[in-house]
Amino acid sequence: MTTKKTIYLIRHGETEYNKQGIIQGSGINSDLNETGHFQAKLFHMAYKHIPFNKIYTSELKRTFQSIDPFHKSGVMIEKIPEFNEINWGIMEGIIPNRLNQMLYNQMIEDWKLGYLDKAILNGESPIQMYNRQKSGLEKLLAKTDEKTILICMHGRAMRSFLCLLLDRNLRYMEEFRHSNLCLYILKESENGKFSIELENSTEHLW
Numbered sequence: 001m002t003t004k005k006t007i008y009l010i011r012h013g014e015t016e017y018n019k020q021g022i023i024q025g026s027g028i029n030s031d032l033n034e035t036g037h038f039q040a041k042l043f044h045m046a047y048k049h050i051p052f053n054k055i056y057t058s059e060l061k062r063t064f065q066s067i068d069p070f071h072k073s074g075v076m077i078e079k080i081p082e083f084n085e086i087n088w089g090i091m092e093g094i095i096p097n098r099l100n101q102m103l104y105n106q107m108i109e110d111w112k113l114g115y116l117d118k119a120i121l122n123g124e125s126p127i128q129m130y131n132r133q134k135s136g137l138e139k140l141l142a143k144t145d146e147k148t149i150l151i152c153m154h155g156r157a158m159r160s161f162l163c164l165l166l167d168r169n170l171r172y173m174e175e176f177r178h179s180n181l182c183l184y185i186l187k188e189s190e191n192g193k194f195s196i197e198l199e200n201s202t203e204h205l206w
Contacts, residue, residue: 005141007165007194008050008150009184011158012066013039018180021096023104024062024154025088025123032065039181039205044069046204047183053146058083063152066181070150082136083161085154089123114171126170130160137164158184165194181205 013036017024024030032040043066052075057063059081064071071077094100103120110118111126119125140149153161159173165186177200185198 003144003147004188006148007186010152011178012062014180023088023091025092026084027092029060040066043204052150055150056080057152066152080136082132083153086129086156087124089120091120116170
């Protein structure tokens with residue numbers, strides 16, 4: 001019988017870009033700030049008792065830094081490039097202003113309307129992100145010896161990945177709330193479908 005998985009899905013801890021409201025995307029390989037490292041320690045304290053078979057991160061160091069306490073305690077880590085954040089193109093690293101906020105808001109509204117092949121200039125569309133995540137998920141599901149796994153990724157990537165796991169249309173990805181070092185828990189049923197057991201939890205941070 002195929003092993004049914006439980007997925008603990010977290011967003012990385014806070015960076016200075018998050019604190020300042022600056023879009024990072026896949027092109028900004030930022031570090032966690034002091035708060036982010038503290039969040040990582042709190043999450044580890046709350047969930048170090050969970051017998052994770054493996055932890056998966058994106059290639060960006062802010063995800064690896066968020067689970068570093070688990071790595072130091074001996075849990076195996078694997079980086080999956082398919083789990084990188086969406087590429088925000090020309091908006092990455094730009095200090096927020098009225099013009100780029102309008103551009104961002106308009107893009108979000110277009111995605112809600114189903115225009116999921118649209119992207120910021122030089123960036124990536126939700127469909128492109130979704131398709132690469134699908135490839136990454138297939139790698140995970142093929143590993144039948146891993147029952148309980150932890151995945152650390154990014155805000156927009158998390159919204160897309162939840163749509164993928166739950167078989168939801170990407171136009172509804174905005175409905176999935178998230179914050180730095182929040183936790184979703186998803187369980188796989190006998191029919192191979194996933195359901196949410198815990199949503200956007202930050203209780204471990206308080």
